[in-house]
Amino acid sequence: MQKLVKYLLPYRFIVAAAVFLIFLQCLTQLLLPDLMAKMVDVGIVGGNIDYIYEMGAYMLVITVFSMIFSIAAGFFTSRASADFSKLLRKDLFDKIDRFSLEEFDRFGTSTLVTRTTNDVNQLQNVIMMMLRVVVVAPLTFLGSILLMLSKDIYLSLVVLLVIPVLAVFVYFVSRKIIPSVQEMQKQLDNVSRILRERLTGVRVIRAFNKEEAASRQYEAANADLTAVSLKVNRIVAILFPGMLFLMNLATIAVLWFGSFRIETANLTVGDMMAFIQYVTMIMMSVVMVSFIFIIIPRAKVSADRILEVLNTDDTIPDPKTTAEFETISESESLSKPENISTVPIVEFKNVSFRYSDSEELILKNISFSVRRGETAALIGGTGSGKTSLISLVPRFYDVADGSVCADGIDVRDVPQSELRRKIGFVPQTAVLFSGTIAENIRYGKEDATEEEIWKALEIAQASEFVENMDEGIHSYISQGGTNISGGQKQRLTIARAIVRRPEIYIFDDNFSALDYKTDADLRNALRAEVKDAAVLIVAQRVATIKNVSKIIVLDNGEIAGIGTDAELTANCEVYREIAASQEAVSPDSSQGSLQETESQTDNTETAE
Numbered sequence: 001m002q003k004l005v006k007y008l009l010p011y012r013f014i015v016a017a018a019v020f021l022i023f024l025q026c027l028t029q030l031l032l033p034d035l036m037a038k039m040v041d042v043g044i045v046g047g048n049i050d051y052i053y054e055m056g057a058y059m060l061v062i063t064v065f066s067m068i069f070s071i072a073a074g075f076f077t078s079r080a081s082a083d084f085s086k087l088l089r090k091d092l093f094d095k096i097d098r099f100s101l102e103e104f105d106r107f108g109t110s111t112l113v114t115r116t117t118n119d120v121n122q123l124q125n126v127i128m129m130m131l132r133v134v135v136v137a138p139l140t141f142l143g144s145i146l147l148m149l150s151k152d153i154y155l156s157l158v159v160l161l162v163i164p165v166l167a168v169f170v171y172f173v174s175r176k177i178i179p180s181v182q183e184m185q186k187q188l189d190n191v192s193r194i195l196r197e198r199l200t201g202v203r204v205i206r207a208f209n210k211e212e213a214a215s216r217q218y219e220a221a222n223a224d225l226t227a228v229s230l231k232v233n234r235i236v237a238i239l240f241p242g243m244l245f246l247m248n249l250a251t252i253a254v255l256w257f258g259s260f261r262i263e264t265a266n267l268t269v270g271d272m273m274a275f276i277q278y279v280t281m282i283m284m285s286v287v288m289v290s291f292i293f294i295i296i297p298r299a300k301v302s303a304d305r306i307l308e309v310l311n312t313d314d315t316i317p318d319p320k321t322t323a324e325f326e327t328i329s330e331s332e333s334l335s336k337p338e339n340i341s342t343v344p345i346v347e348f349k350n351v352s353f354r355y356s357d358s359e360e361l362i363l364k365n366i367s368f369s370v371r372r373g374e375t376a377a378l379i380g381g382t383g384s385g386k387t388s389l390i391s392l393v394p395r396f397y398d399v400a401d402g403s404v405c406a407d408g409i410d411v412r413d414v415p416q417s418e419l420r421r422k423i424g425f426v427p428q429t430a431v432l433f434s435g436t437i438a439e440n441i442r443y444g445k446e447d448a449t450e451e452e453i454w455k456a457l458e459i460a461q462a463s464e465f466v467e468n469m470d471e472g473i474h475s476y477i478s479q480g481g482t483n484i485s486g487g488q489k490q491r492l493t494i495a496r497a498i499v500r501r502p503e504i505y506i507f508d509d510n511f512s513a514l515d516y517k518t519d520a521d522l523r524n525a526l527r528a529e530v531k532d533a534a535v536l537i538v539a540q541r542v543a544t545i546k547n548v549s550k551i552i553v554l555d556n557g558e559i560a561g562i563g564t565d566a567e568l569t570a571n572c573e574v575y576r577e578i579a580a581s582q583e584a585v586s587p588d589s590s591q592g593s594l595q596e597t598e599s600q601t602d603n604t605e606t607a608e
């Protein structure tokens, strides 16, 4: 937890001011019992009304000051703790933002959300309390004891005997809380994970009439969380009445022994009343410390969870010494075709790959290359490794063996931002963010003009439906793109990649969600636009990739064949099987074949 203290350092002056004000407030509190004792002994017992007024006025002024110090300290502590959590949340967000997909897979999204929100809030609350307690508790404790001793040593011993009993009680009860608090945090993660899945999958749940099963699962998780919260609260419920009991016991002891001391020694009634106040103050400081015992373990759990994120080493770091891509301007590259066709823009050299959580290789010995102006289509059964393969190009994951090169340079040797600048990636699941269509498209190119946006939409076959929207490209997309159709969403994500004018387009099975005509129109428009770029495309339908010069057939993580449709039909058993299975289930598949819709010119230059 100490490691997180650095987040308070920028606010050290605010913290210092808060601590100083709390210190002053504490001193004023310690003055009051003695003034009250004097008021009782001289004013009440001695019948001196003026003295009562005088002491009363002192006490009033001190109380007002105490209140002012307390309010000002409150402002400063809340300021420091709020700023602390703002800074911590920012750092957490920045760290998570840099995570590779491997870390996302490892942590899971819901726990990252809880850590950035709930756990940071826990720490914020703790800091607010701690700033007060670390000053008030020791100062009140020691101050009260010294003042007590100055009045009557014998009576003080009675009180001092009760304190260790209280401390031992607090220690043992608090120790019981720590594991339960850790468990509570885990259960909270579980509830938020289930809630998230249920909410995002609400359509599937309804379509399959699984509401009951879903609510049973949620109820079970909820019950687990309730059970562990109850356990923690039960312990807390024992702690406070227990402490109160001991406090009352100490007060009774002071009254009992105090009455003897009044008779036998020279203890005054006022001093005994002050004694009772000191006892209360001492006990309250112990209560405060015990409260720390409860909140510190909670905060420790939160701090550990936050530090786990902050200390996670990037599994995909940028290289220390970076290579640089050769910049070939567009005009140059177009005018010198030899420049652009000799070095493959994407090359896989004996690549093997596994996810960090599995032993098994997902890709084995993959070698192929794609040149500028060339399209390569990946086809293969479900789970054959197509998505995994294309994820290696933007370096979402690192290879286990071999290498992936972009423009002749290993992707591990260039900064990721440089690498990704070359790539227009369209993920399998269309993801849009809350904001306007233009804002979403500008994720691809920050400074894209409206003209460029419309052009990209046109190529992606999205301009028509955007035109029909009330505010065109300034129409608002609600969270996750729920106010547009799945196909429309998909086309917008394609436009987002196109606006970037990348050198490498990667489409992860995005066209199979479109109808055949839109699919064909989009490919035609794209082919005309991306003459200079390489296109890597995951496809499901053989019929739509017949014109592609390089079809890569994946089977169980291995390349089963590379070639044109004709070559593969002649030589690749897996390809024939895929084609045959699709013809068998889709008698009209030939209608959508690009052979019929595309005018093929040069089979090395076609965009799928």
Ligand SMILES: Nc1ncnc2c1ncn2[C@@H]1O[C@H](COP(=O)(O)OP(=O)(O)OP(=O)(O)O)[C@@H](O)[C@H]1O
Residues within 6 Å of the ligand: 105, 355, 357, 358, 362, 380, 381, 382, 383, 384, 385, 386, 387, 388, 389
């Ligand atoms: N993040 C991950 N962690 C662990 N294993 C994964 C992960 N993603 C995919 N896999 C596994 O890797 C294998 C290949 O998955 P991949 O998604 O690459 O296949 P695919 O060919 O794209 O499938 P589909 O056509 O269904 O999209 C599968 O066995 C899958 O279970």
